[in-house]
Amino acid sequence: MFRIVEAEFTAPEIKRFVIEAPRIARKRRAGQFVIVRLDDKGERIPLTIAGSDPESGTITLIVQGIGKTTKAMNMKEAGDALQDIVGPLGRPSDIKHYGVTVSIGGGVGTAIAYPTAAALKEAGNYVITINGARSREFVILEEEMAAVSDEAYITTDDGSYGFHGLVTDKLQELLDQGRRIDFVLAVGPVPMMKAVADITRPYGIKTMVSLNPIMIDGTGMCGACRVIVGGQVKFACVDGPEFDAHEVDFENLMCRNKAYADEEREALARFLKERRPQPHDSALVVK
Amino acid sequence: MIEKRLTTRERLRIHRHAMPERDPIERRSNFEEVNLGYTPELAIAEAHRCLQCPKPTCEDGCPVNIHIKEFIGRIAEGDFLGAVRKIKEDNILPAVCGRVCPQEIQCEAACVLSKRGEPVAIGHLERFVADYERETGQIEVPAIQPSTGKRIAIVGSGPAGLSCANDLRRWGHEVTVFEALHDLGGVLAYGIPEFRLPKEIVHKELDCLRHMGVKFETDVVIGQTFTVDELLQEEGYDAVFLGVGAGLPWFMGIPGEDLVGVYSANEFLIRVNLMRAYRFPDYDTPMIDLRGKNVAVVGAGNTAMDAARTALRLQAKNTCIIYRRSEEEMPARAEEIKHAKDEGVKFVLLVNPVEFTGDEEGRLKAVKLIRMRLGEPDASGRRRPIPIEGSEFVMELDVAIIAIGSSPNPLIAKTTPDIEVSRKGTIVVDEATMKTSKQGVFAGGDVVSGGATVIRAMGAGRKAARAIHEYVMTDVW
Ligand SMILES: Cc1cc2nc3c(=O)[nH]c(=O)nc-3n(C[C@H](O)[C@H](O)[C@H](O)COP(=O)(O)OP(=O)(O)OC[C@H]3O[C@@H](n4cnc5c(N)ncnc54)[C@H](O)[C@@H]3O)c2cc1C
Numbered sequence: 001m002f003r004i005v006e007a008e009f010t011a012p013e014i015k016r017f018v019i020e021a022p023r024i025a026r027k028r029r030a031g032q033f034v035i036v037r038l039d040d041k042g043e044r045i046p047l048t049i050a051g052s053d054p055e056s057g058t059i060t061l062i063v064q065g066i067g068k069t070t071k072a073m074n075m076k077e078a079g080d081a082l083q084d085i086v087g088p089l090g091r092p093s094d095i096k097h098y099g100v101t102v103s104i105g106g107g108v109g110t111a112i113a114y115p116t117a118a119a120l121k122e123a124g125n126y127v128i129t130i131n132g133a134r135s136r137e138f139v140i141l142e143e144e145m146a147a148v149s150d151e152a153y154i155t156t157d158d159g160s161y162g163f164h165g166l167v168t169d170k171l172q173e174l175l176d177q178g179r180r181i182d183f184v185l186a187v188g189p190v191p192m193m194k195a196v197a198d199i200t201r202p203y204g205i206k207t208m209v210s211l212n213p214i215m216i217d218g219t220g221m222c223g224a225c226r227v228i229v230g231g232q233v234k235f236a237c238v239d240g241p242e243f244d245a246h247e248v249d250f251e252n253l254m255c256r257n258k259a260y261a262d263e264e265r266e267a268l269a270r271f272l273k274e275r276r277p278q279p280h281d282s283a284l285v286v287k
Numbered sequence: 288m289i290e291k292r293l294t295t296r297e298r299l300r301i302h303r304h305a306m307p308e309r310d311p312i313e314r315r316s317n318f319e320e321v322n323l324g325y326t327p328e329l330a331i332a333e334a335h336r337c338l339q340c341p342k343p344t345c346e347d348g349c350p351v352n353i354h355i356k357e358f359i360g361r362i363a364e365g366d367f368l369g370a371v372r373k374i375k376e377d378n379i380l381p382a383v384c385g386r387v388c389p390q391e392i393q394c395e396a397a398c399v400l401s402k403r404g405e406p407v408a409i410g411h412l413e414r415f416v417a418d419y420e421r422e423t424g425q426i427e428v429p430a431i432q433p434s435t436g437k438r439i440a441i442v443g444s445g446p447a448g449l450s451c452a453n454d455l456r457r458w459g460h461e462v463t464v465f466e467a468l469h470d471l472g473g474v475l476a477y478g479i480p481e482f483r484l485p486k487e488i489v490h491k492e493l494d495c496l497r498h499m500g501v502k503f504e505t506d507v508v509i510g511q512t513f514t515v516d517e518l519l520q521e522e523g524y525d526a527v528f529l530g531v532g533a534g535l536p537w538f539m540g541i542p543g544e545d546l547v548g549v550y551s552a553n554e555f556l557i558r559v560n561l562m563r564a565y566r567f568p569d570y571d572t573p574m575i576d577l578r579g580k581n582v583a584v585v586g587a588g589n590t591a592m593d594a595a596r597t598a599l600r601l602q603a604k605n606t607c608i609i610y611r612r613s614e615e616e617m618p619a620r621a622e623e624i625k626h627a628k629d630e631g632v633k634f635v636l637l638v639n640p641v642e643f644t645g646d647e648e649g650r651l652k653a654v655k656l657i658r659m660r661l662g663e664p665d666a667s668g669r670r671r672p673i674p675i676e677g678s679e680f681v682m683e684l685d686v687a688i689i690a691i692g693s694s695p696n697p698l699i700a701k702t703t704p705d706i707e708v709s710r711k712g713t714i715v716v717d718e719a720t721m722k723t724s725k726q727g728v729f730a731g732g733d734v735v736s737g738g739a740t741v742i743r744a745m746g747a748g749r750k751a752a753r754a755i756h757e758y759v760m761t762d763v764w
């Protein structure tokens with residue numbers, strides 16, 4: 001069992017957890033994730049390690065409640081425990097001195113982009129961050145992102161805060177201004193990552209995306225997480241989760257991620273009917 | 288007991304006693320065990336068929352050389368616990384092996400009576416006494432020798448790791464088993480389905496190891512959570528045994544393999560066995576609803592039969608095995624093939640998939656197959672399948688399960704470069720001691736042999752245990 005030390009909502013449906021997992025805290029590097037199982041009947045879901053403290057033996061996870069398991073997880077409070085956490089899984093981000101780097105996070109993708117942005121900063125890069133959300137109240141990790149950025153931008157779809165537009169609009173603007181960019185990491189919904197890839201491709205900017213296929217074991221033994229990169233089949237849990245954005249077959253990923261859409265909807269509906277009301281119910285993210 | 292000593296002639300007159308099994312129509316709608324097991328009367332009667340040969344050739348056929356003649360002799364006398372004790376000298380999981388060993392090519396093939404077509408049912412008898420011991424609550428926890436103060440890390444909780452742990456613990460070492468998944472047992476837990484190997488049996492065996500003082504740590508991936516070097520240095524283990532199996536599933540590399548509806552057998556079986564997806568939404572993990580669907584399994588090994596029979600139980604409309612050779616070359620246990628047929632799995636032989644096709648949402652709709660003929664034998668001694676040009680045809684399909692084999696997961700090799708690995712990805716060991724190229728590290732089971740059998744993995748685990756014992760007690764590599 002893994003004890004939750006802190007749990008707080010930072011935006012509607014987005015909760016930050018600090019969890020005791022000393023071995024993982026000691027070992028993990030930016031870009032890696034864990035697989036969590038809430039209880040004996042639970043499914044195994046991958047979550048990026050947003051931060052860790054080897055001293056206190058804790059890791060930080062940031063979870064967006066979008067379906068049954070993530071919503072159930074977001075009902076956990078400090079003092080509760082999770083049945084299983086295994087990790088750190090996946091390959092760490094390739095951190096080095098690129099020059100000018102742009103880390104783009106869309107929605108909860110910001111939680112995944114953040115640790116890598118911090119590591120890029122540490123490696124001496126000039127770090128630009130673009131942190132996108134639907135509207136002001138959905139912005140997460142604003143201060144944390146700002147702290148590791150040389151330039152930090154917030155974008156909102158509705159213009160309620162920061163730049164009015166999508167993260168890709170902001171990226172395009174920087175490029176139009178003739179800014180030099182050596183490396184881009186984009187994490188968010190698949191269409192967003194695809195759009196970033198399309199923007200940077202003509203400029204030949206090295207661009208990485210962190211893919212979110214469906215996973216089970218996370219160790220390379222089931223092949224559920226297979227993605228097509230450069231025409232080849234890769235297992236995202238061991239070969240990734242970060243891949244060269246210009247090589248990824250995003251269409252295939254989108255199809256595969258919809259494999260259980262009906263079952264997920266059914267599970268969520270059942271779950272919502274049975275559980276007690278939650279503070280952020282009004283802001284339910286319905287996909 | 289009930290019978291006087293029989294003469295050889297009398298023994299030869301007794302026909303082999305069939306394993307009582309549940310009706311094929313009834314059993315294919317649920318996951319209950321198909322084989323019901325012998326009754327004590329049947330077991331004794333079958334044991335009386337054994338000629339108690341002066342030179343029991345059967346024992347040469349068993350990869351761990353179980354004292355078959357002796358244990359069967361004890362069954363004939365009604366001494367079931369004595370029989371199981373005899374078996375356990377060489378095999379700690381008789382309830383498992385009695386069920387899953389390919390007896391027809393091992394012990395039973397080597398029984399003198401097999402020449403007459405009806406070998407003694409060694410597997411059924413082994414299963415019977417192990418079940419008797421468990422069901423009557425008489426599992427003996429072996430004595431543990433005084434502590435040696437040595438600590439050994441076992442990586443992987445499959446049959447290789449468990450048998451290695453068992454011996455080392457008995458000899459007084461402190462043993463910790465690390466398992467990447469949340470459940471223990473390796474293939475016994477996530478691969479072989481309930482209807483062939485009830486999980487209860489695996490759990491009882493694990494309990495026994497726990498009683499002996501073996502420690503289990505799930506959710507630890509060696510190569511990620513710790514490297515092998517960290518186990519030996521920071522974590523202070525005196526030796527490491529790698530029993531991590533061959534869990535990396537192969538795909539065919541043909542177009543359309545990434546459509547929704549194409550599963551690796553591992554994924555399919557993990558969803559069903561480990562995650563209980565067939566009980567969705569009571570359990571959270573979903574799977575494609577197979578009710579009324581056309582399902583094809585590619586391959587003809589045990590894994591393929593398990594996948595096909597599982598699909599039937601999930602109410603698929605049609606389930607077939609697609610295999611590129613003929614029935615004769617099918618690698619699965621004879622009993623699995625028979626059971627699959629009885630239950631209604633269809634066999635489409637001498638064909639090979641060339642392409643999967645789907646709809647605009649990326650869901651599998653059909654497979655294009657090509658007919659094959661058999662040519663000369665290849666390296667494996669089986670006749671090589673050759674495609675017949677122009678013989679392609681299309682089969683409608685909702686779900687395809689790829690069960691064409693697997694190889695070891697490269698995770699450990701990648702993070703421990705001084706462990707020598709073959710071109711096929713298997714760990715290279717000294718066959719006599721199971722020592723790897725790295726001091727203090729031993730390996731055995733599927734990770735060394737490639738996909739093999741439970742009993743071979745256990746044999747390798749025990750061989751390694753002896754060498755590990757010697758190494759940690761003498762410090763001589
Ligand atoms: C490497 C990786 C890192 C991730 N990091 C984070 C993170 O830090 N924070 C966060 O909030 N989310 C993260 N995710 C996504 C998260 O795993 C899914 O949101 C979660 O599994 C959804 O489960 P659910 O039951 O709540 O929703 P469901 O209703 O089951 O599914 C909703 C969506 O999640 C996807 N999904 C479903 N099951 C799985 C699964 N077992 N594995 C992966 N995706 C699945 C589906 O494609 C679907 O689109 C990450 C995913 C991956 C692959």
Ligand SMILES: Cc1cc2nc3c(=O)[nH]c(=O)nc-3n(C[C@H](O)[C@H](O)[C@H](O)COP(=O)(O)OP(=O)(O)OC[C@H]3O[C@@H](n4cnc5c(N)ncnc54)[C@H](O)[C@@H]3O)c2cc1C
Pocket residue numbers: 387388389442443444445446447448465466467468472473474475478479507508509510530531532533534556589590591593620696698699731732733734738739740741742744
């Ligand atoms: C579906 C199926 C049916 C089969 N049917 C039969 C049969 O009827 N008869 C028969 O004799 N054989 C059968 N086999 C083969 C048999 O199960 C294997 O040969 C045997 O289980 C191998 O044992 P093992 O201990 O080497 O590995 P496994 O049983 O594969 O166990 C390895 C364990 O190590 C864990 N692991 C892997 N990597 C790591 C890591 N880095 N860190 C920590 N843990 C790790 C895995 O999660 C797994 O639990 C079948 C196999 C399958 C897949």
Ligand code: SF4
Pocket residue numbers: 348349350351352353355378384385388389390393394395409410413742
């Ligand atoms: S372990 Fe397997 S091969 Fe050996 S005697 Fe038992 S059933 Fe036969």
Ligand code: SF4
Pocket residue numbers: 336337338339340343344345346355356359397398399400407409
């Ligand atoms: S070879 Fe057959 S008959 Fe002879 S001892 Fe073995 S099981 Fe009995």
Ligand code: FES
Pocket residue numbers: 214215216217218219220221222223224225226235236237238
């Ligand atoms: S999640 Fe199973 S192989 Fe990647």
